[in-house]
Amino acid sequence: MDALDLARWQFGITTVYHFIFVPLTIGLAPLVAIMQTAWHRTGDERWLRLTKFFGKLLLINFAIGVATGIVQEFQFGMNWSEYSRFVGDVFGAPLAMEALAAFFVESTFLGLWIFGWDKLPQRVHLATIWAVAIATNLSAFFILAANSWMQHPVGAVLNEETGRAEMVDIGAVLTNPTLLAAFPHTITAAFLTAGTFVAGIGAWWMVRSVRRGDEATARVYRSAVVLGTVTMLAAGVGVAASGDWQAKLMFDQQPMKMASAEALCEGETGAAFSLLTIGDLSNDCEGVRHVLTVPGLTSYLASGTFDSYLPGVEELQERSEVLYGEGVDYRPNLAVTYWSFRLMIGLGLGSAALAAAVLLLLRRRAVVGTRWFGTLGLAALPTPFLASSFGWVFTEMGRQPWVVAPNPNPSGVDGVWMLTATGVSTSVPAGMVLTSMIGFTLLYAVLAVLWFRLMVRYAVEGVAATETDPSPEAQRLAAQNPDDGADKPLSFAY
Amino acid sequence: MDLPTVWFVLIAVLWTGYLVLEGFDFGVGMLLPVLGRGDRERRVLINTIGPVWDGNEVWLLTAGGATFAAFPEWYASMFSGFYLALFLILLALIVRVVAFEWRGKIDDPRWRSWADRALVVGSWVPAVLWGVAFGNLVRGVHLDADHQYVGTFLDLLNPFALLGGATTALLFLTHGAVFLALKTDGEVRERAGALAERLAVATLVVAGAFAVWAQLAYSVPWTWAATAVAALALLALVATTRARREGQAFVASAVTIVAAVVLVFGSMYPDVMPALEPGSSLTVDNASSTDYTLTIMTWVAVVLTPVVLLYQGWTYWVFRKRLTVEQIPAHTGLTFDRV
Numbered sequence: 129m130d131a132l133d134l135a136r137w138q139f140g141i142t143t144v145y146h147f148i149f150v151p152l153t154i155g156l157a158p159l160v161a162i163m164q165t166a167w168h169r170t171g172d173e174r175w176l177r178l179t180k181f182f183g184k185l186l187l188i189n190f191a192i193g194v195a196t197g198i199v200q201e202f203q204f205g206m207n208w209s210e211y212s213r214f215v216g217d218v219f220g221a222p223l224a225m226e227a228l229a230a231f232f233v234e235s236t237f238l239g240l241w242i243f244g245w246d247k248l249p250q251r252v253h254l255a256t257i258w259a260v261a262i263a264t265n266l267s268a269f270f271i272l273a274a275n276s277w278m279q280h281p282v283g284a285v286l287n288e289e290t291g292r293a294e295m296v297d298i299g300a301v302l303t304n305p306t307l308l309a310a311f312p313h314t315i316t317a318a319f320l321t322a323g324t325f326v327a328g329i330g331a332w333w334m335v336r337s338v339r340r341g342d343e344a345t346a347r348v349y350r351s352a353v354v355l356g357t358v359t360m361l362a363a364g365v366g367v368a369a370s371g372d373w374q375a376k377l378m379f380d381q382q383p384m385k386m387a388s389a390e391a392l393c394e395g396e397t398g399a400a401f402s403l404l405t406i407g408d409l410s411n412d413c414e415g416v417r418h419v420l421t422v423p424g425l426t427s428y429l430a431s432g433t434f435d436s437y438l439p440g441v442e443e444l445q446e447r448s449e450v451l452y453g454e455g456v457d458y459r460p461n462l463a464v465t466y467w468s469f470r471l472m473i474g475l476g477l478g479s480a481a482l483a484a485a486v487l488l489l490l491r492r493r494a495v496v497g498t499r500w501f502g503t504l505g506l507a508a509l510p511t512p513f514l515a516s517s518f519g520w521v522f523t524e525m526g527r528q529p530w531v532v533a534p535n536p537n538p539s540g541v542d543g544v545w546m547l548t549a550t551g552v553s554t555s556v557p558a559g560m561v562l563t564s565m566i567g568f569t570l571l572y573a574v575l576a577v578l579w580f581r582l583m584v585r586y587a588v589e590g591v592a593a594t595e596t597d598p599s600p601e602a603q604r605l606a607a608q609n610p611d612d613g614a615d616k617p618l619s620f621a622y
Numbered sequence: 623m624d625l626p627t628v629w630f631v632l633i634a635v636l637w638t639g640y641l642v643l644e645g646f647d648f649g650v651g652m653l654l655p656v657l658g659r660g661d662r663e664r665r666v667l668i669n670t671i672g673p674v675w676d677g678n679e680v681w682l683l684t685a686g687g688a689t690f691a692a693f694p695e696w697y698a699s700m701f702s703g704f705y706l707a708l709f710l711i712l713l714a715l716i717v718r719v720v721a722f723e724w725r726g727k728i729d730d731p732r733w734r735s736w737a738d739r740a741l742v743v744g745s746w747v748p749a750v751l752w753g754v755a756f757g758n759l760v761r762g763v764h765l766d767a768d769h770q771y772v773g774t775f776l777d778l779l780n781p782f783a784l785l786g787g788a789t790t791a792l793l794f795l796t797h798g799a800v801f802l803a804l805k806t807d808g809e810v811r812e813r814a815g816a817l818a819e820r821l822a823v824a825t826l827v828v829a830g831a832f833a834v835w836a837q838l839a840y841s842v843p844w845t846w847a848a849t850a851v852a853a854l855a856l857l858a859l860v861a862t863t864r865a866r867r868e869g870q871a872f873v874a875s876a877v878t879i880v881a882a883v884v885l886v887f888g889s890m891y892p893d894v895m896p897a898l899e900p901g902s903s904l905t906v907d908n909a910s911s912t913d914y915t916l917t918i919m920t921w922v923a924v925v926l927t928p929v930v931l932l933y934q935g936w937t938y939w940v941f942r943k944r945l946t947v948e949q950i951p952a953h954t955g956l957t958f959d960r961v
Contacts, residue, residue, distance in 0.1 A: 191723030194676065195716040201686045202708055205701025209770075216694020217911040221919060224687035228926045231680045236930075236937055239673035247940055292694075294912045553702040555770040564709045571713060575720055582727055585956055617951045621669045622726045 132552045134561040135207040138568065140524070142199050144517055145572045149193035149579075151516050154268055154315065155322025156186045157261040159359065161254075168254050174348045177591040182326060182352075184586050187242065192579045194235075199568060201227075207561060211531050211551030215277075218284045218295040222273040222302075230267030234260050246619040268318070269311055276307035278532050279523070280381045286543035293532070293544045306381065309374040316366030317476070317519065319359055321512040324479055327356025327486065329587050331505030338497040346496075348591055353490060353505075357483040364480020371473070372429065379430035382533055384444045385526035388460045389469040390426050391418070392440045399438040401425030405466060452534065456547065460528045468522035475515035482508050625917065626910035629692040630894065632923055634887040636688055640681035641752070641790075642797075642879050647675045649798010651718065651745025652791075654738055657802060657813055661734060662947045668722070668741070669950070670805040673941050675722060677934055679715070691919050695769055695909035696894040703763060703771025704755055707778060711748045718744025729955035749794045750787040754778060757786025757832075760840050760889045765897035769904050782835060789825075789832040793882070796821040796859065797875040804868040807944040818871065819863040826856045829878065836889060845888040852881035 160182050167175035201223070204212045212219075237259040244253050277284075283300030284293045295301065330352030337346035379386045391405055400421035424434035439447075441459050448458035482504075489495045527533050534545035623631075650671050658664030671678075690697040701708055717740040725737035761782050764773035799818035803811050830853060837849045855877040862871035890896060895904040910916065 187723060188727065191720050195719040198679075198683065198715050198719070199712050201683050202701050202712065204690065205697045206705055206708060207702075209698035209702035212690065212698040213694055216690055216697060217915050220687065220689075220691030220694055220697070220911070221915055224684065224691040224919060225922055227680060227684035227687040228922060228930065231683055232677065232926075232930045232934070235680050236674075236677035236934055239676055240937055240940065243673040243941065295915045295918075298918045553698075555772065556702050556705055560705050564705070567709065567713060571716060575716075578720075578724065581958065582724065585958060586727070589956055617949050618669065618945075619951075621665055621950050622672050622722060 131556060131558040131561050132549055134558055134565055135552050136548065138207060138561060138565040139203060140521075141565070141569055142196065142203065142572070143524075144520070145576065146193070146196040146200060147516060147520055148513060148576070149189050149196065150268075151314075151318035151321040151513070152189050152325060153186065153193045154264050154318035155320070155359075155363075156182065156189070156325065157257070157264050158319075159322050159326055159355065160186055161257045161261045162355070164254055164257055168250060174351055177348055178352055181591045185325075185583060187238075188579065188582045188586065190238065192575055195575065196572060206564070207553055207556065208531070208551050209553040209555070211546060213292065214546050214551065215293050215532060218277060218281075218293055218301060219274050221295065221298065222270045222277075226267050226270035226274075230263045230270060233263035234267065237263070243618070243620055246616075265315060268314055269307075272310050272314060273302055273304065273307050276304045276310050277301055279310075279527060280304060280306040280377075280535060281532055281544040284544050305377055309370055309377050312366060313370035313374055313519075316363045316370060317512065317516050319363035320367055320476065320479055321516060323356045323359030323363055323483070324508055324512045325356070327353050327360060327483065328505040328509040330356055331486065332502040333590050334496055335499065335502030335505075339499075345591065350490075350496075353486070357487045357490075360480060360483035361487065364476070364483060367476055367480070371476075375429045376431065379438070381535060382527065383439055384441065384448070384458060385460065385465070385523075386430055387439060387441045387444055388462050388465040388526060389522065390438075391462050391466040392426070392438060393442055395438060395440040395443050397427075397437045398424045398435040399426040399430075401429065402466075403470075452545070456529060458529060460526050465522055465526045468518040468525070472515050472518040472522060475511045475518065479508060479511045479515070625913055625920065626692075626906040627892075628920060629688070629910065629916055630887070630891060630906050632920075633685060633688050633692065634883055635927075636681055636685035637887075638880055638883045640678070640685055641883060642876050643674075643678035643681060644748075645794045645797040645875075645879055646801035647671050647678055647798075648745040648749040648794040649796070650802060651741045651798075652749060652795055653798055653802065653814075653817070654742055654745075657799070657810060657817065661731075662950050663810055664738065665726075665950045666806055666810055666945050666947055667802060668725070670802060670945055672722075674934075674937060676719075677937065679719075688919070688923070692911055692916060693894055693904075693906075693909040694911060696904050699765065699769050699771055699895055699904060699909075700759075703765075703773070704758075704778065706775045707751050707755055711751050714744045714747035716744075726953065727955050729953040729957055733955075746791070749791045753787040753790030754783045756790070756886050757783030759895060760786070760836050760886055762840070762896035762898045762903075765895065765899060765902040765904070767899075767902055769895070769897075769902060769909075782839070785828070785832045785835065789829045789882075792821065792825040792828050793875070793879060796825045796863075797872075797879065800859075800863065800868065800871045800875050803866070804872050805944055807946045810947070811944070815863065815866050815868070819860075822856070822860045822863045822871075825878075826860055829856060829882070833882070833885060836885060841885070841889040842891075845885050848881045848884040848888055852878055852885065855881060 160179055163175050163179040163182065166172070167179055204219075237256045240248065241253065241256040241260060244256060248256070281293065282304050283297035284295050286292075287294050330349045334346050334349035334353055337343070337349060375386070378389075390399065390402055392399060400418070400423045402418040403420040403422065405418050427436045427438055428434050430436065430438055441462070445458050449456075452458070486504075489501070495501055529547055529549065530545060531548040531551040532544060532546040650667055654664055654667055658667045686697075689700075721737040721740035721744060725734055725741075728734075755778075758778050758780075761780065763771060764777060766772045796818055799814050799821055802814035803818055806814065833849045833852050837845060841849075855874050859871060859874040859878060862868075862874055892905050892907070893903045894906055894909050897903040911919075
């Protein structure tokens, strides 16, 4: 493999790792904030126990999210220096804004939340977790602004002299239609992930508590199940709606990605949505055989009417050769785009449907004591994580061979595009990329195993672990008088 | 001042924030096995920076992001050029992050000793390598006409840069020891104070040698002012650590770091990445973004940076009390046994 392939693999591996943990943080921080608010408002200890329980899981997850995120900030310069030179004028701005406006808030206020249980007045302490929740979502907005610009460059012009993209309109970059669709899609997917996490663990524990005859504890987890499933349902609707919106934009802005999502080789009027395809999806389009299809659905997804014309991969290849030059394969990997698109949709919709079923079942007392109900909760846990990964793999690999995709329509800008092959660092030999790739992959693998074990261990411990903490009443008193008792033990220490 | 120069100064400010704040974080990490006798004392050390280390580290991410936004050519050349060094720093920072957060999660001596090792290594590596990197930036590196780094990793390990690495390591060790003397009480405070006293002398010698070498070989006349401030601050550091004036000693070590950043950035200016080959240097002008981008980013920085300073300052105020072993609660971590 040459430096280009290695750099692509490295970016893919490190980003997929990062995005295992990110959606959970983005969604779980607000849910924990809601739990703590519920405790603050009602004084019901149930919510405090849930806050502490899911708060611990949030912190274990947050740490590895930060750790895997640090690499991303520098990887552009390390492996993609030519890309960085080309886009830095535009791409760097949202990155710097993300750090200044979001990273500082989340890291500082998370420290205050963790260590501030008895140091801050209750309201202020509650405000710190809300600050974290808002900042994690804000940071998603800025990084998606950067990514959306790569998918659909706006607010920039090409400077012929320097050969660099130059920003002319920050407003356009921050209101890129691609961003306005990608942000709600990513955020609702994150809420779907966190909702599933809370509901799944809650359901498993609820069943366990009922079977042990511990009705009081079962009630605590029932609240988690309700909060989680309601979040899942709302997020599921949001994911589907924003996904539909994104598909229509994609048809407009990146027709090649749309065509390859469907493995649509020849253009078609009233294109069908393919549910299953057999044969090898090699890029020459031969041997693609759709065996199960829904007529007209893809056309509807793309443009809102069942009989619109959708250009196929072959036709778009020819069109690209005219526009951007011959000798380049402008087709993404069809097998990857086709299957990641399907898996994303299937797993995402599956989670939301499951949530609806669980909400209905929850009213039947007999069900919540059955073992299969708990198992169902656990089985649901990985699905939104997988759906998020497949969604990102589709978005990013569907953009190949471009690192900055050109826009074949008036909403984009002229001349601002770059092939992935020209974006890679020219001064970094393949051996060096290989070294760092192996290093990061091994380290991340070890950390992911530890993360998994810690999450499982703390989930299995349940809210029982919170009983060793100071009682809620003692904490309430302490929080009202933050400076009382100068040398009392810390309520939390690493 | 023109905008590229303003941004050169702003990036120096971000690095100052990073090195002053993470400086003592690194120091605390490096001194963990030296000053922390037994688990409770180690936890005292770790918890002096417990609520703040993450916020401190963001100064680096912001400096990185700001360099990307304001000087894309510098960002691209520096990070692809210092590839292996940055790779090692990133590995170190990663293990340090998870070690902080996960150390207390499992109540097992072996688990904790692994976390301690990660904290020590994760603090030493960047403490040394940042100094090496800045040494090379002052000295100049091999760049071709396209501003691409054409030297090797070994080129970066020249005597001047290595002295730079020794300087930052010693400076951060002292800064950390002084910080610990300021933030703890009892035996740990006593030991940290005594160690700071000895470290201050070593830092005076090594950092002094580095500053004079940099000044004479690579710098411009006006940075003599920074060198002089550094020298005075180092002398004050020796005197105040002797007298155990912990607050003043902390100010002295912080001022030393500020002066060092001024010396480094002042020596480079108007280059952002000086080349050993004539005409190949990246300068504030040929590496910078357009005026439009710089104007937008200036507004963002001018509005947000004071706010960040305000709430970070408040965080330090909230956790201002000295820590003692008596305040460290029993371990609340679980064990893996029951799974």
